C-alpha cells in the first residue's frame with residue numbers, strides 16, 4: 001500500500017530532477033500560464049491527461065468530473081470554460097471519455113445513491129436519447145462502451161452550445177472542440193469528432209464506433 005508520505009518523497013525527487021534538467025524551469029513558471037488546451041475529462045485515477053499526452057506543467061488547463069459531463073448550470077465547469085476560452089484564449093477544448101468508465105456504467109445500470117445519482121442524471125438522459133444505438137451494440141461491455149462514445153458526442157455538442165463557446169465562435173477566435181475516447185487496454189486515445197465555428201450543430205451525427 002502506498003503511503004501519503006510516498007507522494008511527498010516523489011514530489012521532492014520530481015522537483016530536483018526538473019531543476020537539474022532546467023535550472024530556470026520554476027522561475028519561468030512564475031511568469032504565468034499560456035496553455036493551448038482545455039481538457040475536460042473523467043476523474044478516474046487511471047486516466048491521467050498530462051501523463052498520457054506527455055504535456056509538461058503549463059500546457060493544459062484541466063477540469064475533471066465523473067463521466068466527463070457538461071452542464072450549463074455547473075458553475076464549476078462554466079467558470080473553468082470561461083477563464084480558459086475568454087482569458088487564456090486556449091485554441092482547443094478536448095472532451096475525453098474512456099472505455100470502462102465507472103460513471104457511465106452506473107448510469108447504464110440505473111440508480112445509485114446520494115449526490116452521484118443526481119450528478120449522473122445528465123448521463124442517463126444520454127442513455128434515453130440514444131437507447132436503440134446503445135442497446136444494439138452487443139453484450140453489456142460493448143453497450144457501455146458505445147454509451148461512452150455517444151456520451152462524448154452529446155457533451156461536445158452541449159459544450160459547443162454554451163454562451164462562452166458561441167461568443168468565441170462569433171468573434172472569430174480560433175477555437176476547435178474535440179471529442180476523444182481513451183482506451184484503458186492499450187493507453188491510446190481515439191479521436192471521434194471535431195466541432196469548430198463552421199460546424200452546423202444540427203448536422204452532427206453519431207461518432208464512428210471505434211472499439212472493436
Ligand SMILES: [Zn+2]
Nearest residue numbers: 042044101102
Ligand atoms: Zn470514468
